[in-house]
Amino acid sequence: MKPVKFTAIVDHLILITGSLVMILPVVMLLQMASTTDLETMRNGPGLVFGDQIPVNFHKAMFEASGFSGKNTGLNMLYNSMILGFGFAIGKIVIGMMAAYAIVYFRLRFATFAFWIIFTTLLLPLEVRILPSYEIVQKLGMLNTYQGLIIPLIASATATFFFRQFFRSVPEELIEAARIDGAGPIKFFVDILVPLSRTMIAAMFIIMFVYGWNQYLWPTMITTEEGMFTLVRGIKQITQSLEGTNLPEYGKSNILQIIAILPPVLIVIFFQSWFVKGLTDSDK
Amino acid sequence: MAQVTLNALRKIYPNGYEAVKPASFTIEKGEFVVLVGPSGCGKSTMLRLIAGLEDITDGVLHIGERVVNSIDPADRDIAMVFQNYALYPHMTVRKNIGYGLKNRKIAKDIIHQKVEEAAHLLNLTDYLDRKPSQLSGGQRQRVAMGRAIVRDPLLFLFDEPLSNLDAKLRNQMRIEIKALQRRLGVTSVYVTHDQVEAMTMADRIIVMNGGQIEQIGTPSEVYHFPASTFVASFMGAPAMNLLDASVEQGAVVLGGQTIAALAGHGPVTVGIRPEDIVPDAHGDHAIEVTLIEELGAHRILHAIWAGQPVMVSVAKDVVAAVGPLRVAIKAAALSFFDPRTGRRL
């Protein structure tokens, strides 16, 4: 029995080390946010938590950084929420509709539509970022929520997931529904959407996190401070740490933590859905 | 209850594949017709043509008085039971059964009453508020039946409804479905690949092969007078023995021995059911038994007769051993087929 025990200990040691590597950096941010900026500037991260979190939290949420006085943490949080929800909901609604059309209708140009849509899976926004920017500019959508959200939706990931899922729905269900007198809209609303609940939840989590964490696109598309999201604002905040006499570390670190908290909580609480949704893309 | 008439009904897929060759027959009011055949024979397509789930390429389909060729499945006044039941997994049993009625804008209290009645009939009353995932296979099967019967359809369609059940449940549900159909008197078309189901349930059997109807007849007709070698080998387990023989001067000769009288000249295929070969010490024919399969109620003797394999079914009290055996045949039970076309002579 002894060697078995030994390997088990090694296994746990490896896992504990891994877990610590994952957690400690964020604990470090939190610790720094709990001390005064002066303390941080002198000694950096320490082992003891201070009592400055409420003070720093207040600063982060309600005191504006930058020049316009508009990008308080609260405002950025609001913008992040709009981006996260807008992106996730938009993507799911549009994706479900398109997938439904592709899977369940006899369309003359179905093959064509299919390829048009799924080619978008090949090229991430990053490689066509400048022309996308130009077009959004031409359409007068800079510094708007539409300009922020819609171009991000222009890829077919959700459509692809839902297409996969719809195809796995047994053929007989639509036949039974047709005999039961359900038309295309009724079938979608009464049967397909309720059946997709888990899938929708999984998609929502993945898409929310993806939208919330967008950085490059918001950096380009929003120049007005009132439009900044938390993740977008980080750059400005960290840059403001440089070359100041007493950088506002506490405020900055609290903002970092607020920026990761909503997506992290969603991922942790809805873990099983999220994992299922994510790993189904492997199929 | 309605008469169903198919007139040269045909299905060709866009790629040119002819799934159902022109088929004509009439299903009488209240009749239980079973479509049987191996997979890919077109029986399911035929059912789906009747249901309206496939477009009819050619021909005319009547259900009752109406030509229904271009009528939507929901308006054909039919009900269908699917192989995997196709229950809506997110709806309770009650909602599953009532969904079709709800779509027809029938008043709520009437739906309620009809669902209760159907549930009572099918012993589902205690399960009405469960989801399909909380039911056993047999119960799901009953819900699918319930969904069909609440609609008081002109026609029931069954698409291999028992193939997902285990053997014991299958036997039980077979009887239940048949009894229910008798009781409601609704015209029914039932698709299966299982010839036992076909034999036991049907008023009439339609045997299909390669998109074509091979034979239409009562179970007894199909069993005793198969119209082709295909029907002969498909219906009945163990299958009918098919032996190569020849007709010489008005007699069928097998292994140098005359077994029956038949006009004509040339090769012939002789069909003998395994139970029509009887061990008999004074029999005219000699076979060589190579293997004995014990089935409890009876035994199957695998043997060689004139160089060709045959199966002989004997009752459990018949003593049998590997080795030479003398047998007699019931001449009246023989079938003869043209070896080239496979058709009955």
Next chain:
Amino acid sequence: MAATDLWSPVHIYGGFMKRAGFSTRWLPILLLLPQLSIILIFFYWPAAHAVKSSFYLQDPFGFGETFVGMKNYTALLKSSAYLRSAQFTVIFTLIVTMLSLSLALLLAVKADKVIKGAKTYRTLLMWVYAVAPPVAGVIGLVLFDQSWGPLKDFFGLFGWDFRLGVTYFDTAFAMVVVSVWKQLPVNFIFFLSGLQSIPKSVREAALIDNRSATGRFWDVTFPLLAPTAFFLLIINITYALFDTFGIIDTLAKGEPSNNPMTLVYRVYVDGFRGNDLGGSSAQSVVLMVLVLALTVFQFRMVERRIHYT
């Protein structure tokens, strides 16, 4: 229209249409309209635009453009800065992919094995998935801070004078560390679910056939994980190429001049900051070709049946 196409080519290629689909005409078009219009405006238009601009030279003040043919491309090949970025991108991608894949595999195998605390470990090892890349970058800034960064101090013990943002190698090192940290969870999740989908009977058969746990892993488990690993390989390459933007940008502190840069970051820097639209578009097109090549490679490999089903 009798178009139920059970046997059509579409169906043979995996089919994306149901047998008994609806034949209403206007509804599917209506359903597809939002998706198609967004894609046309925000995908195909910009992509076409990028290809077109890559053959033009833009006036820096926005007055007109001149057709220059392949000049933007040849300029790229001659630019030592671009080639350096390309070289860095390749090395960066390789190291990040290999490190994050192997570490994640190790953790997943252990997490799959332990009985106690399996769920806790899973949560602790995956939540970083939700951390935004620039926040990960900021964490890197703290860890490697010049005056009190804990990791910088740690390396100092071994006489390594770590200078983030000053020494090219050190900055690159920090970028790799942070990128691996951020990517570990995704790989971990996939490997763990891959391991858990290996049938129990197969594991038991291996248990009987092979006494050594290591042997069992390499002979049975690893080959069965190959499809997952291959899928992850592509995901990781894409990640290292594109999704590390936030990390690179933060760690370079917006001062790209002397710091290592990935190709995607360079598209942004040259085009958005440097206003070299033609050159940046040419870079975009090069990246597009790269991604397409990667996809073709992926399809090829899938065809060669890494799957055992």
